[in-house]
Every structure is written in C-alpha cells, then in structure tokens.
Amino acid sequence: MNAFITELEKGVSGKIIGLQGGCGFVNQLRSMGIREGKIISIVTIHPFRGPVVVRLDGKLITLGRGFANRIIVEL
Amino acid sequence: MKKIVLMGNPNVGKSVVFSRLTGTRVITSNYPGTTVDFSQGTSCLHKDRVYIIDAPGTYSLTPSNIAEEVALRVVKEADLIINVVDATNLERNLLLTLELLSLNKPLVVALNLWDEAHHTGVEIDVTRLEEHLGVPVIPTVAVTGEGIAHLAEYCSKPLSQPTPLFLTEDEKWKKIGHITQEVQQITHRHHSIRDIISDATIKPLTGIPIAVLIILSALWAVITIGETCITSITDPLFECYLPFITSLSDYIGPGFLQQVLIGELIDGQVDLEQSMGILTTGLYVPFGIVLPYVIAFYLIAAVLEDSGYLPRLATLTDTFFHKVGMHGYGIVPVFLGLGCNVPGILATRVLESRKQRFIAATLIAISVPCMAKTAMIFGILGQYGTLYILIVLIILALVYVVTGSVLSRILKGDCPEIFLEIPPYRRPRLDLVLKKTWMRLVAFIAEAVPYLFLGVLLINILYATGFLAWLGTVLSPLIVGWLGLPQEASAALLTGFLRKDLAIGMLLPLQMTPGQLVVAVTTLTMYFPCVGAFAVLYKELGLIDLGKAVCVMVCTAFLVGGLVRFICIGI
Numbered sequence: 001m002n003a004f005i006t007e008l009e010k011g012v013s014g015k016i017i018g019l020q021g022g023c024g025f026v027n028q029l030r031s032m033g034i035r036e037g038k039i040i041s042i043v044t045i046h047p048f049r050g051p052v053v054v055r056l057d058g059k060l061i062t063l064g065r066g067f068a069n070r071i072i073v074e075l
Numbered sequence: 076m077k078k079i080v081l082m083g084n085p086n087v088g089k090s091v092v093f094s095r096l097t098g099t100r101v102i103t104s105n106y107p108g109t110t111v112d113f114s115q116g117t118s119c120l121h122k123d124r125v126y127i128i129d130a131p132g133t134y135s136l137t138p139s140n141i142a143e144e145v146a147l148r149v150v151k152e153a154d155l156i157i158n159v160v161d162a163t164n165l166e167r168n169l170l171l172t173l174e175l176l177s178l179n180k181p182l183v184v185a186l187n188l189w190d191e192a193h194h195t196g197v198e199i200d201v202t203r204l205e206e207h208l209g210v211p212v213i214p215t216v217a218v219t220g221e222g223i224a225h226l227a228e229y230c231s232k233p234l235s236q237p238t239p240l241f242l243t244e245d246e247k248w249k250k251i252g253h254i255t256q257e258v259q260q261i262t263h264r265h266h267s268i269r270d271i272i273s274d275a276t277i278k279p280l281t282g283i284p285i286a287v288l289i290i291l292s293a294l295w296a297v298i299t300i301g302e303t304c305i306t307s308i309t310d311p312l313f314e315c316y317l318p319f320i321t322s323l324s325d326y327i328g329p330g331f332l333q334q335v336l337i338g339e340l341i342d343g344q345v346d347l348e349q350s351m352g353i354l355t356t357g358l359y360v361p362f363g364i365v366l367p368y369v370i371a372f373y374l375i376a377a378v379l380e381d382s383g384y385l386p387r388l389a390t391l392t393d394t395f396f397h398k399v400g401m402h403g404y405g406i407v408p409v410f411l412g413l414g415c416n417v418p419g420i421l422a423t424r425v426l427e428s429r430k431q432r433f434i435a436a437t438l439i440a441i442s443v444p445c446m447a448k449t450a451m452i453f454g455i456l457g458q459y460g461t462l463y464i465l466i467v468l469i470i471l472a473l474v475y476v477v478t479g480s481v482l483s484r485i486l487k488g489d490c491p492e493i494f495l496e497i498p499p500y501r502r503p504r505l506d507l508v509l510k511k512t513w514m515r516l517v518a519f520i521a522e523a524v525p526y527l528f529l530g531v532l533l534i535n536i537l538y539a540t541g542f543l544a545w546l547g548t549v550l551s552p553l554i555v556g557w558l559g560l561p562q563e564a565s566a567a568l569l570t571g572f573l574r575k576d577l578a579i580g581m582l583l584p585l586q587m588t589p590g591q592l593v594v595a596v597t598t599l600t601m602y603f604p605c606v607g608a609f610a611v612l613y614k615e616l617g618l619i620d621l622g623k624a625v626c627v628m629v630c631t632a633f634l635v636g637g638l639v640r641f642i643c644i645g646i
C-alpha cells in the first residue's frame with residue numbers, strides 16, 4: 001500500500017518510492033539523503049500544520065509539512 | 076600561494092579541521108550553518124606557505140541559500156580541495172564528493188568524525204573507498220587532532236588530478252549506492268539513551284516543557300554567574316581603582332581635561348557609573364557592568380550550541396516562526412543576536428528567501444537586545460525591581476511578534492518551509508567551549524572599548540560646544556511632547572548610535588520616574604542598532620532594503636515609545 005509519510009503511524013517505517021515536485025526540490029531532498037529506496041520513519045508530527053520529524057539512516061531530519069506531504073512511501 | 080579550500084556538508088567539522096590546520100580560531104558549533112562566510116588562514120607545510128580557506132557547509136553544488144553560494148564561489152578558486160566527510164553519514168556525503176570530483180581539481184577526502192562512526196557501529200574500509208573514488212582518503216578526528224598531521228602532508232604534496240567524472244543524477248546515486256554497499260558495514264544497534272533524549276526533546280508534548288526548563292535554567296545560570304563575577308571580581312577591583320582616580324581628578328583640577336577624563340562630579344565625588352568621563356564611565360560600564368554578564372552569557376551559549384540543542388529548539392518553534400514570515404531556523408539568528416546583533420544578522424544567511432532574511436535581520440535590529448542593550452535595560456531599571464525590566468522585555472517580545480506578522484503580510488516574496496538536519500547530541504568539550512567564549516570576549520572588547528571612548532569624548536565635545544543643548548531644543552517636540560521625557564534625554568539618543576550601554580550613564584543623572592525610564596529604555600533599544608550592526612545590515616540587505624529597515628525601526632520605535640508613554644506615564 002502506498003501512502004504519504006504524514007499518514008504513517010509513529011514508529012512505523014516505510015520505503016520511499018516517490019518524490020513529488022520540481023526537479024530542484026527533488027534534488028534538494030535527495031542531497032539530504034531523502035531519496036527513493038530509503039527506509040524512513042516518523043518520529044513526530046507537530047500540531048497546527050507544524051513540521052514533521054523523520055528518521056532516516058538513524059539520523060533525524062525536520063521537514064515542513066508541505067515538504068513532507070510530497071514524499072510517498074510503501075508500507 | 077597554493078589555495079586549499081575545505082568543502083563538505085554542514086556540521087561535519089570543517090571549521091575544527093581548519094582551526095587545527097591553520098591555528099586560526101573560528102567559531103565551531105554543533106548545528107548546521109555555523110559558518111556563513113569564508114575565513115582564511117595560512118599554514119606552513121614543509122616550508123611552503125599555503126592558504127587555507129574554511130567555507131560554509133553545502134549539501135550539493137546547487138546552492139539553496141546565501142551561505143551555500145559563498146561556498147560555491149570559494150571552491151572555484153581552489154588549487155586543492157579538502158572534502159571533509161561525515162563518516163557516520165557516508166552515503167549522503169558522497170553526493171558532494173562526486174560533484175567535487177567533476178570540478179577537475181586535486182582532491183583529498185578527510186573522513187571526519189571517525190570516533191563517532193566507531194561508537195555508532197559504522198565500519199568503513201578506507202582502502203576500498205580510496206580505490207572507488209580515486210583520491211586519498213584520510214580518517215580524522217578533528218576535535219582530538221587525530222589524522223590531521225597526515226592530512227597536512229597531502230596538502231603540500233603535488234597531487235595528480237583525479238579522472239573527472241561526469242555523471243547524470245541517476246548515475247550518481249547508483250554509484251553512491253554501489254560504493255556504500257562495498258565499503259561500509261553497519262552493525263545494528265539498539266536505541267541508546269541518547270536517542271531517547273533526542274526524541275523526547277523534539278516531540279512537542281515532552282519537548283516544550285523541557286525547552287521552557289532549559290531556557291529558564293540558562294537564564295538563571297547567566298544571572299548567577301554574572302552576579303558572582305561582579306561581586307567577587309569586578310567590584311573589588313574597581314573599589315581599589317576609585318581612590319586612584321579620585322586623586323587623579325584632584326591633581327588635574329577643574330577644566331576640559333577633567334571633564335573628558337573624569338567627567339562631572341556627582342555631589343563632589345567621582346561616580347564611576349554616572350560621571351561620564353573616559354576613565355570613569357568609559358571604563359566602568361564595559362568592564363564593571365557589561366563584561367561579567369557577557370562572559371556568563373557566552374559560556375552558557377557555547378554549551379547550548381555545542382550540545383546540539385538549537386536545531387531541536389528550531390523544530391519546536393517552527394510553527395511560531397511561520398507566523399512572523401520565517402521558519403524555525405529563525406531561532407538561530409535570534410539566539411546569536413542576544414549576544415551581539417552582528418553575528419545574529421549574519422546568521423540570517425541560512426534562510427532561503429530574501430523576504431525571510433529581511434524580516435529576520437530587521438526584527439533582530441529592532442527587538443532582540445544584544446548584551447549592550449540588555450546591560451542598559453538592567454543597569455537603568457534594575458534598582459526599581461524586576462517588574463520594570465519584565466515590562467521592557469515583554470514589550471520587545473510583543474514588538475517582535477507584531478512587527479514580524481505585519482511585515483510577513485505586507486512584504487512580497489515567498490517563505491519556504493524548514494528543512495533541517497538534526498545533529499546528534501554531543502557532550503560539549505571544555506576546551507572548545509572556553510576557546511569560543513574567549514574569542515567572543517576578545518571581539519566584544521575590541522568593539523566596545525573604542526566606541527565607548529569615542530562616545531564619551533564626543534558627548535563631552537558636543538556638550539562643551541553647546542550642540543547638545545541645541546539638539547535638545549530641536550528634538551523637544553518628539554522627546555518632551557511625544558515621549559514625555561526631559562529634553563536632556565536627546566543626548567542619550569545620540570550616543571545610542573555608538574553604544575547603547577553608554578546611555579546608562581546619561582539617563583541615570585536625569586532623575587526620571589521609573590515610568591519615564593521604561594519609555595526611554597524601550598525607545599532607545601528599538602530606534603537604531605549600533606554602528607557595527609548597522610554596517611552589517613547594509614552589507615547583507617543592500618542600500619534599498621536597509622532604507623526600508625531603518626524606516627521600520629524608527630517608526631516602530633517612536634510609535635511604541637509613544638504608546639508606552641501613554642500607558643506608563645499618562646498624558
């Protein structure tokens with residue numbers, strides 16, 4: 001099943017299968033390690049459309065909600 | 076001279092490597108985006124002098140903010156690139172390495188944070204990595220100096236250029252995937268206590284109470300350390316100094332020289348705080364009042380910066396900063412601005428859009444009190460109790476929020492979202508904390524002393540020539556009519572251009588009510604940053620935006636000043 005990472009339960013991990021957005025944006029995500037094939041999990045989602053904190057390769061990354069909503073994972 | 080440039084992702088230890096190689100001190104902290112401008116140093120390697128340049132961190136050669144643009148500009152001039160790579164994060168770091176290889180310049184890889192890689196169960200086969208990349212790879216631990224001598228050897232050796240690589244995006248990722256699989260082995264490890272703390276401080280439910288606790292303890296620590304410094308060191312020192320200066324004053328006798336060196340006698344006595352002479356107020360304010368708190372503040376700040384807490388605070392405050400047109404990373408310029416507005420304004424370079432940088436820089440100049448401003452607030456209002464100080468601080472905070480949300484609504488431009496790597500918590504190293512505090516102290520003194528002397532001198536000359544009296548009359552409608560202050564307060568407004576803390580000596584003798592002092596202090600804090608901060612604003616914003624920023628400052632200052640007057644003093 002495919003989902004946006006913001007729909008993941010906390011602690012559950014998924015495999016990134018797609019990044020939506022322009023070339024520049026996608027390359028920026030990739031250069032920070034967020035790219036297809038990587039395993040990603042949610043640490044926390046801040047309320048009031050706040051940022052999302054993800055864990056990837058054991059490291060934490062904070063992403064704005066809009067950015068996070070463009071990452072599609074496979075459960 | 077040969078030019079060597081240090082390149083790498085943010086927060087991988089480039090600046091520590093730079094300090095090790097050149098002996099030049101630069102600021103290092105545990106968050107991405109510490110270095111926003113390049114620094115140069117020279118090093119003597121095997122009798123050859125070489126230039127070494129520390130660049131801001133960047134994830135790729137496609138810049139996404141001003142700091143990364145600087146890095147790109149610098150690397151173009153390099154004769155040799157030292158690519159500092161985070162060994163705990165090899166895969167992500169290799170993208171930049173591959174891009175640097177395509178620049179067709181000699182390259183050496185410093186595999187830094189080798190100690191941390193070891194602890195977290197990451198094993199890297201260095202020889203295999205060298206084979207894959209075709210360039211020397213040297214494991215280093217910058218903070219202890221391990222491997223640095225080895226790295227330095229390569230800096231003086233003539234190195235052959237690597238065969239240039241021209242790969243498409245997809246090919247790059249394929250290659251990176253292939254390399255990491257071949258050379259890296261990760262032993263899986265369970266959640267450590269560090270991970271648990273890390274998660275707890277970034278989740279809103281637990282993170283916000285912890286943040287409040289940390290901020291309050293930091294505040295308490297600064298005040299306690301500062302007070303202790305004053306009562307046990309600076310006050311006794313100045314007590315010994317007073318008789319000396321009193322006899323000097325008697326020796327000189329009345330006249331212009333006494334006026335400039337010693338200043339006004341208060342009730343026939345030299346008063347270190349209020350006399351306004353170069354050797355009295357000019358020395359006592361920076362060293363007796365401000366310096367102890369500056370030391371305390373920078374010590375605590377260094378511990379917070381090196382621990383890695385700031386990016387977590389940025390995450391927690393992200394939603395708030397969106398309301399004022401920025402994102403959570405805006406907390407870093409504010410934090411640095413509390414020490415001195417200059418590095419605070421420089422740090423806005425890590426924000427992506429022009430609009431965000433304008434708002435961040437303007438708000439710092441208006442309502443983030445630097446140590447000199449804070450000293451003024453405490454020095455003037457301290458004797459009337461904490462309440463008045465709190466009033467001023469609350470006003471400043473409100474101004475930050477209101478001005479920020481107004482600016483973010485009326486200014487054109489976009490506000491990109493946060494995208495921030497959270498570094499692991501690290502135990503702050505005592506040597507680095509002390510070094511950093513020392514550097515900032517030296518910078519503070521080098522900046523404060525000339526301006527304070529100049530300010531005191533200027534005031535005395537202007538006073539003697541009658542200019543101050545004239546200025547007082549001219550500004551009277553504004554100062555007396557609108558703000559409800561005595562005419563003489565205009566002189567404090569004038570010295571405020573040079574140093575805010577000087578205003579302590581100028582406002583105290585005027586016998587104002589606490590309400591009037593609150594008005595004076597808030598207006599003085601907001602209407603204009605000091606000359607140093609003004610120069611950086613110009614450098615960062617350009618002339619037109621600087622003009623806009625000054626308009627915002629002056630308007631806000633006098634508008635808010637007037638409002639506070641009606642609330643605190645009445646009509």
Ligand SMILES: Nc1nc2c(ncn2[C@@H]2O[C@H](COP(=O)(O)OP(=O)(O)OP(=O)(O)O)[C@@H](O)[C@H]2O)c(=O)[nH]1
Nearest residue numbers: 085086087088089090091104108109110132216217
């Ligand atoms: N344990 C360990 N810590 C290190 C090492 N090298 C650097 N650090 C720490 O890592 C943090 C980042 O170091 P900096 O030198 O500021 O990093 P930078 O690459 O210059 O970062 P930016 O200027 O933000 O791009 C600091 O807190 C250092 O003390 C290392 O080899 N081992």
Ligand SMILES: [Mg+2]
Nearest residue numbers: 089090109110
């Ligand atoms: Mg640096």
